[in-house]
Amino acid sequence: MKEATLRVFRGDSKGGQTVDYRVPIAPGMVVLDALHYIQGHLAPDLAVRWNCKAGKCGSCSAEVNGRPRLTCKTRMDDLPVDQPIIVLPMKSFPRIKDLVTDVSWNYRVNRKIPAFEPRPGVEWKISQLDVDRVQEFRKCIECFLCQNVCHVLRGTEVCPEEIRITDNAIIPLKERVVDEFYDPLTMLFRKFRGDKVQSL
Numbered sequence: 001m002k003e004a005t006l007r008v009f010r011g012d013s014k015g016g017q018t019v020d021y022r023v024p025i026a027p028g029m030v031v032l033d034a035l036h037y038i039q040g041h042l043a044p045d046l047a048v049r050w051n052c053k054a055g056k057c058g059s060c061s062a063e064v065n066g067r068p069r070l071t072c073k074t075r076m077d078d079l080p081v082d083q084p085i086i087v088l089p090m091k092s093f094p095r096i097k098d099l100v101t102d103v104s105w106n107y108r109v110n111r112k113i114p115a116f117e118p119r120p121g122v123e124w125k126i127s128q129l130d131v132d133r134v135q136e137f138r139k140c141i142e143c144f145l146c147q148n149v150c151h152v153l154r155g156t157e158v159c160p161e162e163i164r165i166t167d168n169a170i171i172p173l174k175e176r177v178v179d180e181f182y183d184p185l186t187m188l189f190r191k192f193r194g195d196k197v198q199s200l
């Protein structure tokens, strides 16, 4: 049977090193299967986070050959097996153990975002365009792969749900901030009216 070498990070927040494991490759196998083989046969203490194995829970994120990916969606036959396949934890988050990182910062930030509340006495109408625009981001599976790259260049490329993060989220948000807080005419008008600057 064909085999591959997986070069997997072993360690924790204090440090560590990569360790090579030989894994037999079965048809249809993904990197997460190979990691499970290592857990089952070679290193039972290997820490790997996963849940659905279907690209939906976002928990199996790692760097495979230098690219942020879901290990459950990365097929072994798409990778060159004549050289070690390097599997590392995501770099942008603190390491807990082996491939498991601490992504709790995202949930803390999420809790700080206030829920939308319509101003009293104002009739709010939501157009279909706005509904469609929000719908795209509801596909997010919280794998946080986009935070493991420079989002201005490649946020979109690594997203398993193909959300156009840069074009449809980051740039419009930045434009909104600039319009609201740094547009000279708006600033002048606000000063003239004595308005206080409110956070978004």
Ligand code: FES
Pocket (backbone or CB within 6 Å): 050, 051, 052, 053, 054, 055, 056, 057, 058, 059, 060, 061, 070, 071, 072, 073
């Ligand atoms: S295990 Fe759920 S996305 Fe990979």
